[in-house]
Every structure is written in structure tokens, then in C-alpha cells.
Amino acid sequence: MTVLVAYASALGSTREIAQHVASRMAAALGEVECRSVDEVESVAGYEAVLVGSAIHNQAWLPPAVQFLSQHAPGLAERPVWAFSVGMADGLPKLFRNRGAVLQQQRLEQTQFQDVQLRGHAVFSGVYQASQLPAVLRALFRLTGGRFGDLRDWAAVDAWTDQVTAELTKSDLP
Numbered sequence: 001m002t003v004l005v006a007y008a009s010a011l012g013s014t015r016e017i018a019q020h021v022a023s024r025m026a027a028a029l030g031e032v033e034c035r036s037v038d039e040v041e042s043v044a045g046y047e048a049v050l051v052g053s054a055i056h057n058q059a060w061l062p063p064a065v066q067f068l069s070q071h072a073p074g075l076a077e078r079p080v081w082a083f084s085v086g087m088a089d090g091l092p093k094l095f096r097n098r099g100a101v102l103q104q105q106r107l108e109q110t111q112f113q114d115v116q117l118r119g120h121a122v123f124s125g126v127y128q129a130s131q132l133p134a135v136l137r138a139l140f141r142l143t144g145g146r147f148g149d150l151r152d153w154a155a156v157d158a159w160t161d162q163v164t165a166e167l168t169k170s171d172l173p
């Protein structure tokens, strides 16, 4: 079975999550290719596709949105999972859980209309203080926001194993 893990990443943290997912999955399934969405010409050669994007301003990066619409017919014929990488765990505590739920809902309502997903995970990524202007940075910290590498590799592994288990079921696609 050949699985594609495609990603769109602005600063690299989503790419590293995609590479981690792909290598963990390869250990269980054999052939898994990890590519930037820009590099994928067709999904025809893959039995399943995982596609992930960094979240910017409550939306996927444009190349990932384009990937979904450009490959919609091919994606409709195979199982597809999505993952989004944002900063939910860095939000001030007051908004953290509610903010994560609302963002996930918004992404599902706005980004995935062209494709039927088997699942969608949202992971925390890397959010650096230098990404915000000084005033907003101070405000963010004062209200309990956190910067740093907030990636939860155990959560990524658990999701990868869940997708792998679904892929090894015999009734695909």
C-alpha cells in the first residue's frame, strides 16, 4: 500500500509533523511518501491520502486549499484524512478549550467542502514571540498566552496509529 502524506507549511513545524507521521506510518505499512502539496501532480498512485496544513488566520494555507480543490476528483475515490496545525494550546487559558473547538468547527465548515474526510485532527505547532508585534506579544503574555514549541508528539503518534489501524482494515476504500 502506498500512502501520501502531503503538507503545506509556512515555517516548517507542519512539515516536521508530516514527516514524523509518514515515518511512523511507514514502519507499519511500508511505502509512505511525504511531499509538499506543491510537489504533488496527481493522487492517482496512492491508496490513501493524509493532508495537513498550518493554520493562518483561521484558515488553511492557500496551497493546501488549492490542493483540495485541484485533486477533489481523485481524493473522492480514496480515503482521506486531514490535520491542521495551529496554536490552540498556546491561547490564554480562558479561551483555550472553547477556542480550539470553535476553530476546528470553523475549519471543517469552510475548508473541506470539496472532500469527504475520514477524520480531521488539530495539533498545536510552534508559535514564537517574534511572530507578534511587541504590543500584542505583551498583551498575549499578560492574558496567559504561551509561546514556544507546543507540539504534542504523543497526540500526533496516537492519531497516526489510529489512521494506520483504519488503513489496515480490509474494506478500503
Ligand SMILES: Cc1cc2nc3c(=O)[nH]c(=O)nc-3n(C[C@H](O)[C@H](O)[C@H](O)COP(=O)(O)O)c2cc1C
Binding pocket: 008, 009, 010, 011, 012, 013, 014, 015, 054, 055, 056, 057, 058, 059, 085, 086, 087, 088, 103, 124, 125, 126, 127, 128, 131
Ligand atoms: C501569520 C500567522 C497567523 C496565524 N494564525 C493562526 C490561527 O488563526 N489559528 C491558529 O491556531 N494558529 C495560528 N497561527 C499559528 C501557526 O499556525 C503555528 O505557529 C503553526 O505551527 C505554523 O505552522 P508552520 O510552522 O508549518 O508554518 C498563526 C501563525 C502565523 C505566523
